Amino acid sequence: MPGKSRVSIPGSEKALPAQARRVGTPEASSDVQVTLRLRPRTALTPHALMNAESAAPMTRAAFAQTYGANPEDLKQIEEFAHDHGLTVTQSSLERRTVVLSGPLEAVQEAFGVQLHLYALNGSEFRGRSGTISVPADLAGIIEGVFGLDDRPQASPQFRYAQPPGTAQPHTSQPDTAIVPAAANIAGFSPTTLAQAYAFPAAFDGSGQTVAIIELGGGYRKADLTTYFRELGIPAPKVGAVGVNGARNRPDGNPNSADGEVMLDIEVVGATAPGARIAVYFAPNTDAGFLNAVTQATHDHTRAPSVISISWGAPESQWTAQAMNAMSQAFLEAGMLGVSVLCAAGDNGSSDGVADQLAHADFPASSPYATGCGGTRLTLNGDAIGSETVWNNPGHGATGGGVSAVFPLPTYQTGAGVPPSVNPGGAGGRGVPDVSGVADPQTGYRVRVDGVDTVIGGTSAVAPLWAGLVARLNQARGQAGAAPLGFLNPRLYALAQAGHITRDIVQGDNGAYAAGPGWDACTGLGSPDGEALLAALES
Template identity: 50%
Template sequence: MPEIPKGFTRLAGSERHLPAQARQIGPADPNERIEVSVYLRDPAGSALAGQLEHQISQPGQRLSREEYLAQHSASSEDIARVEAFARAHQLEVLAVDRAARRLVLAGTVSQLCSAFGTELHYYEHEGQTFRGRSGPLHIPQELEPIVVGVFGLDDRPQAQPHLRFASAAGASAPVETATVSYTPLQVAQLYNFPSGLTGSGQCIALIELGGGYNSEDLTTYFQQLGLKPPTVVSVSVDGGENSPTGEPNSADGEVALDIEIAGAIAPAARIAVYFAPNTERGFLDAITQAIHDTTNAPAVISISWGAPEVDWTRQALTTMNEAFQAAASLGITICVAAGDNGSSDGVNDQKAHVDFPASSPYVLGCGGTRLEAQNRQVVSEVVWNGTASGDGATGGGISDVFPLPAWQANAHVPPSINDQHQGRGVPDVAGNADPQTGYQILVDGQSTSVGGTSAVAPLWAGLIALLNQRRGQSLGYLNPFLYQHYTQLLQQKALRDVTSGNNGGYSAGPGWDACTGLGTPDGTLLLQALLTSSAS
């Protein structure tokens, strides 16, 4: 362990553990120059969370960006203290983002290890090499109340894309499980998305942690659908770029899926794709950059990447959740895929786990169904669970990190099957995700069919862009409205309850469940309910 400087203390929540099978290769190069993002406290404390808890009656209450900056941006005093700390350790201050409450510091590995009381080594794990650390970080005691997280020292891969390609077994499977696929427009028609709306005037943000897209693919894909291609712009975060690998089974598949679903649903929307490295720092910085981007100003953000809650540091969970609070207060809706590995979320400890960031109470967690149709009508919709054939299953369950939100208190969220504790229930809504009833996409010049809850997040994001366009105002933090009015929305058939199936540990049933949440949408009837609510 490194020697901790006098007057330093542990940074709460910064502890990291190495993967069980990680092999240390050697010490990190002391002269390698790296960057870290330092996130600071909200000067208003927990006031923002308190305001959002009471945002029940109708969606759309929000702060202007000017109000947010005045109340919740980093204080000049806090920034000055961190800048002084940086100077004392020969670190360069590359950027200060007051709205995101983030400073970017740069220095050598040696300087940063000294500044934060840690050691960095190179490790090999599952065929990849990363720079990693274990144990906590340390900061001067006077910074303890100010700094909520330091990210970037450890660059191990953090998240997985939640998409699934249809297994080869589907081709020879029994008729009832044979592969069918839909265009996004066909799924939108089955869910009765409102017609005559295009997402004009809206911006949808997509968070991507690898891969890329080819403009030629997008032009061809949308022409095949009879649509004018949407405007797609790439935004670089922490050096991340639109870098297609040429392999459809890579992260390229995720990027194409997200753009093509969101763009087909809302073809006149601007689609801003935030490319960042697949690290805790990259993921967090992409989210805060999208939220506070005044150039593209997205009103809805779609995230199809995540990892089990146990794979995150507490500082990352806390800081990202605070970013989602900021988005909610600014009227930005965030749709997040709930995961594709059933109630275990891919953790092999015989316990149930939920995926983060879908488990944040400030996002719309999106679960998955198997959708079957005949004659342009839904004939069957059940929980997506193709575990037996290797096709995955929708994530969902009870958070081990976040308590039950006030707006979920009457949803009859069951206790965790692990230890009976109460917590945030995941997901909130659902949509078609089974790769055996998947979506037709074009990636790296190849037409293919994919599923996964990765498809559900951009599907809901596209729908919300349409709803925002029609209302003339963004929906923003939608969860309280959906839960408060759930019985009414069911009666109006604006939400369709999915009552059959399971994801391993949890089963569907009437009302909210830990597989499909409140159900799947009838877009037109949901719009009517929202317009009626706004008028009342």
């Protein structure tokens, strides 16, 4: 009830961008939707997952019984909603998620915030500053409150080799590779890259589902049909899943988020043609992003074994509660045997922040995600000729560095993660873990909104590795083994024992340089699928 003592939600502090300009206040009667993340019934214990080279995954039903939210906590949230004139529009014990909606005034009173409209870079958003508070009796129940602020939370990590509007008309025959956007732009079909990176040829990802998280854009079936026909392989089985009211919504502009969506689907579909693909479309907010991940993780129907995420932002642009909630969601995925691959960023060691400091990109910097960095690749025929760190002035550079938020995880002990180059030289989680070709000048041939073009960025590396993991999971399933799940402890242990990746030793991303072994540009290196499969089997 109003008048109760209140407590701030830890980590909910949020600041407005310096360039944001207040332009008004939403109408008092306007409806606001808020996502609450509740505490687990039993405290999550990540130690076994972080330290073990393999951990038997839980079933989703067993996880819900042990680590889902407590029904009594949900009852208290329902009472809180009733007291403040809010409606419970969705709840999930296993996802520990409750979605509330109600008029602006009621939401502001319930969570102790003031919401205003702001203008930034030509668009408007509903924003807040300061902390979020709740009645003291709910402080131990609610771990995070998301969606009050609806500014865009993340950006897609892809780059065109050249503006897609200048792409050339496509003239290839059904049994030939897709033609790049322009003759002077070197690009590869994903099938060529799968061969060059020695993806196990005996497996195609059959029996696996790859989840792709998208925060905008959409795909057109006609483009996928044409693209895969011209690659000479069957089009993948693709399904769209709406989250928080979002849906598959292509806008017909190749320069939009459609480029991200098509890149992700086409890379996964070409590198794991036997796998099913589920695309989870969510609003580009902290609530939408989190809900997409938890919905994919706990999806009993599609049961993905891999999640590919090509959206992110510098750690400094996230609230602590959002990073904690997302990281916990990735931990849950690992406990369920689901691998999470995240793009490491396309703006070098600064991650696009203009403060002369190095920044890691989140969610790739989560210790429970496998961060994917970028390289520049040349081929001699079907074989790799050279591969260096992607750092191409005017065309971006791979993200990577040392987290300012997460400490060094156990699996990176002995990997040689350096202290941060920032003043004070603090230690932390090293990013990325693995890499693959990302330079748009040696990028991926794709089709977006009827246009054949070439795209790069670490956005392409996450689905590339997702395709490889789908193949490896198929192989493991045929051998009676569990899916790989959380990759990092296993990858680092195998890397110490022998060759499982192509070590990238030349180049830098600004503040960090490549070298033998793990580095803050390309991690452990780019894929050697057959070597990784052999190491896993032995």
